[in-house]
Amino acid sequence: MTDQQRETLRPAVVVVGASRGIGRAIANVAAREGAIVVLVARSSDGLAAAADDVKAxxxxAFTFSLDLLAADASTRLKDFLTSHGLVCDVLVNSAGYGLRGPATTLPTADQLGMVDLNIRALTDMTLQFLPEMVARGHGGVLNLGSIAGFTPGPNMALYYASKAFVRSFSEALHQEVKATGVTVTCVAPGPVATEFLERSGAGRAALFKILPKLSSDYVAERAWRGFKSGRRLVVPGLSAKLVALVASSLPSAVKVPLIGRLQRRSRDLCPCGSGKPFKECCGSRQARRAGV
Ligand SMILES: NC(=O)c1ccc[n+]([C@@H]2O[C@H](COP(=O)([O-])OP(=O)(O)OC[C@H]3O[C@@H](n4cnc5c(N)ncnc54)[C@H](OP(=O)(O)O)[C@@H]3O)[C@@H](O)[C@H]2O)c1
Structure with missing residues (x-):
């Protein structure tokens, strides 16, 4: 592509994970500013509905149906943008999923899929588009982390670890590129009322029942405003701010067992692999008395 062709490309807000939930809400906030929004996810129906919202x-709106687990996902997205005369000015990485339960009892393939989506795909997208933003001296990346990124989380171990990665990676990138006029922001919400809570099983754990659930519209507004003002980290809502503060200050010896208990359910299988519920196995009164 020649320099002249490159200059005619129109800047777009690319939302990855836009067919529902927080990504879809962020797409709407950007649309209210008259943005060209490229909506990316797997479900064509979800994308079509999201495109209607963006236009309204x-x-x-442009839609691109893409499975982020494909090895060439970011290249295909880049090709799609170029073929439509677009350039990624803002990248929103909102695709992600969680799994609740002891890591030794959850299917390994599902857990590796989560690493692939929450970490590898987010990194791939970021590294595909951030260098051109830096070269243009404009735009940025808005990554969806979570308050889970502030602490280890037994019974959702890999999800918490993946969000710790997102926070660490985003905050470091923010520092690296901020002098170039480009922003990288991590938004770290507490529970948000989306399908995520049901799909991950997190919504049935005591921890998520205790914490108030924010709307995806509220989180999207805060995330977008924070990103636009060049913030490194946005934690939307007072309860999430308090949790992030407590999680960052309590010693692991106190917070990790507490989170483990609040995320366990009585019917969870025992992590020892017996196939019995935890309460009737290593978590039984007799086992605890025997010091197992
Ligand atoms: N909801 C919460 O309580 C909460 C709290 C803190 C952080 N977060 C984080 O916020 C982000 C968004 O969560 P959400 O609540 O909006 O979840 P959601 O409602 O389940 O939406 C997830 C989005 O990711 C897309 N996606 C999933 N797998 C994909 C794949 N392989 N390829 C392409 N797209 C894929 C889904 O679209 P398709 O299925 O159509 O592909 C959907 O658009 C996640 O990273 C999550 O970890 C959520």
Whole structure:
């Protein structure tokens, strides 16, 4: 592509994970500013509905059905943008999933899939588009972390670890590129009322029942505003801020067992692999008395 062709590309807000939930809500916030929004996810129906919302909010919408677990996902997205005369000015990485339960009892393939989506795909997208933003001296990346990124989380171990990665990676990138006029922001919400809670099983754990659930619209507004003002980290809502503060200050010896208990359910299988519920196995009164 020649320099002249490159200059004619129109800047777009690319939302990855836009067919529902927080990503879809962020797409609407950007659309209200009249943005060209590229909506990316697997479900064509979800994307079509999200595109209708974007147009109704005053934006221009493009949809691209893509499985982020494909090895060439970021290249295909880049090709899609170029073929439509677009360049990624803002990248929103909102695709992600969680799994609740002891890591030794959850299917390994599902857990590796989560690492692939929450970590590898987010990194791939970021590294595909961030260098051109830096070269243009404009735009940025908004990554969806979580308050789970502030602490280890037994019974959702890999999800918490994946969000710790997102926070660490994003905050470090923010520092690296901020002098170039580009922003990298990590948004770290507490529970948000989306399908995520049901799909991950997190919504049935005591911890997520105790914490108030924010709406995806509220989280999207805060995330977008924080990103636009060049923030490194956005934790939307007072309860999430308090949890992040407590999680960052309590010693692991106190917080990790507490989170483990609050995320365990009585019917969870025992991590020892017996196939029995934890309460009737290593978590039984007799086992605890015997010091197992
Ligand atoms: N909801 C919460 O309580 C909460 C709290 C803190 C952080 N977060 C984080 O916020 C982000 C968004 O969560 P959400 O609540 O909006 O979840 P959600 O409602 O389940 O939406 C997830 C989005 O990711 C897309 N996606 C999933 N797998 C994909 C794949 N292989 N390829 C392409 N797209 C894929 C889904 O679209 P398709 O299925 O159509 O592909 C959907 O658009 C996640 O990273 C999550 O960890 C959520």
């Amino acid at each position: 909010a005053g934006g221009q």
